[in-house]
Amino acid sequence: MAVVKLFGTWFSPYAYRVIWALKLKGISYEYIEEDIRSKSPLLLQYNPIHKKVPVLVHDGKPICESTVILQYIDEIWPQNPLLPADPYDRAVALFWIKFADDKVYLMSKLYQADGEEQRAAVKEWLEMLEVMEEHVLIGGKKFFSGDEINMVDIAFSFVAHWLGVLEDVVGLEIFEPHKFPRVSSWIQNFKSIPLIKENLPDADKMSAFSKHGREMMLASKSN
Amino acid sequence: MGDEKVVLLDFWPSPFGMRVRTALAVKGIKYEYKEEDLSNKSDLLLKMNPIHKKIPVLIHNGKPICESLIQVQYIDEIWPHKSPLLPTDPYQRAIAKFWADFVEKKIYDLGKKVWTTKGEEQEAAKKEFIACLKLLEGELGNKDYFGGENLGYVDVVLVPFYSWFYAYEKCGNFSIERECPKLIAWAKRCMEKDSVSKSLPDQQKIYGFVLHLRKVVGLSKILCLQHISRHC
Numbered sequence: 067m068a069v070v071k072l073f074g075t076w077f078s079p080y081a082y083r084v085i086w087a088l089k090l091k092g093i094s095y096e097y098i099e100e101d102i103r104s105k106s107p108l109l110l111q112y113n114p115i116h117k118k119v120p121v122l123v124h125d126g127k128p129i130c131e132s133t134v135i136l137q138y139i140d141e142i143w144p145q146n147p148l149l150p151a152d153p154y155d156r157a158v159a160l161f162w163i164k165f166a167d168d169k170v171y172l173m174s175k176l177y178q179a180d181g182e183e184q185r186a187a188v189k190e191w192l193e194m195l196e197v198m199e200e201h202v203l204i205g206g207k208k209f210f211s212g213d214e215i216n217m218v219d220i221a222f223s224f225v226a227h228w229l230g231v232l233e234d235v236v237g238l239e240i241f242e243p244h245k246f247p248r249v250s251s252w253i254q255n256f257k258s259i260p261l262i263k264e265n266l267p268d269a270d271k272m273s274a275f276s277k278h279g280r281e282m283m284l285a286s287k288s289n
Numbered sequence: 290m291g292d293e294k295v296v297l298l299d300f301w302p303s304p305f306g307m308r309v310r311t312a313l314a315v316k317g318i319k320y321e322y323k324e325e326d327l328s329n330k331s332d333l334l335l336k337m338n339p340i341h342k343k344i345p346v347l348i349h350n351g352k353p354i355c356e357s358l359i360q361v362q363y364i365d366e367i368w369p370h371k372s373p374l375l376p377t378d379p380y381q382r383a384i385a386k387f388w389a390d391f392v393e394k395k396i397y398d399l400g401k402k403v404w405t406t407k408g409e410e411q412e413a414a415k416k417e418f419i420a421c422l423k424l425l426e427g428e429l430g431n432k433d434y435f436g437g438e439n440l441g442y443v444d445v446v447l448v449p450f451y452s453w454f455y456a457y458e459k460c461g462n463f464s465i466e467r468e469c470p471k472l473i474a475w476a477k478r479c480m481e482k483d484s485v486s487k488s489l490p491d492q493q494k495i496y497g498f499v500l501h502l503r504k505v506v507g508l509s510k511i512l513c514l515q516h517i518s519r520h521c
Contacts, residue, residue, distance in 0.1 A: 081490060115391060115424060124380075127380055127385045128385055129380070129387070131386075131387055131390050132388075134386045134390060135383075136383075137383070138379055138380070138382070138383040141379040141382070142379050153363055153366040154349070154352055154354070154363075156366075157354045157359050157360075157362075157363045158354075160356070160359045161354075161356055162427065164356055164358075164359065165340065165511070166403055190329055193470055201339070201340060224348075253461050284377050
């Protein structure tokens with residue numbers, strides 16, 4: 067019987083993408099927690115190029131990069147598909163997944179910024195949220211592709227949960243629900259799904275962890 | 290597949306556009322090529338890629354597909370029978386996608402640093418650029434192509450940068466062939482195929498384009514230019 071292992075870290079949105087994908091498909095797996103400040107030899111062996119989590123190991127074979135992992139999972143276990151069957155619809159979904167992937171850096175950008183840089187980072191966040199509101203969540207759908215979540219929702223999940231933690235850490239409200247009603251509905255729908263609700267990193271724990279790290283980082287910046 | 294209308298909105302020096310040209314050529318797909326003036330973008334481009342407003346845009350029967358890696362995968366799915374680019378085995382597909390992602394994350398940005406910076410910054414970029422090419426050589430191994438015996442997905446994704454190598458070398462004052470002979474041998478092998486050589490502009494022409502940009506715009510402003518914008 068093939069064994070599935072997942073290397074992740076408790077706060078990583080990328081690791082959670084894989085957790086949700088595996089659970090959506092009903093796949094059992096062994097989870098291995100990595101300390102990113104002290105990576106295990108096994109992780110470095112499985113992902114020598116990027117040395118990062120998540121890494122999925124299926125039957126001894128490693129797959130790296132969360133979007134590649136999710137597509138692999140979708141091909142091996144086709145139940146509860148993560149991508150549309152039609153090639154054009156799939157290309158559109160992959161476009162939005164890439165868009166989301168290219169914006170995750172805004173998390174660390176805002177986290178590390180102060181002063182003018184912070185204002186610039188907030189502006190970029192708002193631009194991204196506007197694109198979600200005006201271009202992605204049109205048509206009154208519950209989720210990005212319809213009534214069920216798929217890889218596009220999973221890709222934007224950092225907005226649904228991690229953004230709230232970031233706002234708490236930097237002490238700013240970036241996402242005002244009344245300004246982004248469609249995004250707001252989507253977040254509520256997404257976090258109401260039992261599989262998602264029951265599998266989210268603790269926000270308070272993340273907040274405390276990140277606040278401490280940020281204080282240290284900003285202090286060393288000003289020294 | 291008979292009466293398909295395929296249009297490609299592109300800009301001749303764009304390595305991202307070259308990927309799509311190559312994929313279409315490998316599959317023998319007839320298409321209409323439209324050259325965009327990036328300082329005066331067409332209404333069609335702005336309508337077909339409203340989010341990024343960038344080339345290349347592939348338009349298939351009136352419907353746009355954006356992002357070059359997605360375009361190449363789409364082409365491979367729509368026309369699967371001729372010269373398949375991605376393997377059928379899911380694990381091999383994941384490996385191919387991983388390396389295409391690696392090229393996407395590293396090569397363009399590092400190459401751009403090589404021809405737009407000087408001094409220590411340029412030296413650091415050259416070093417990292419060569420290190421990435423060596424990793425790619427490792428993945429290639431003893432195969433003729435990344436795809437094995439024939440051109441595959443990673444070949445199509447990477448080979449366009451070969452048209453920029455001469456420009457990188459002149460600007461960076463180094464020889465890529467000396468550092469990565471296997472990779473250059475691979476690139477030349479790809480260029481023996483019409484589908485590649487007819488899709489890539491001449492290296493001298495790319496270098497001329499770079500010189501023109503440096504002269505007209507000045508090195509410090511180049512980083513802001515849309516002409517060499519990486520998103521596609």
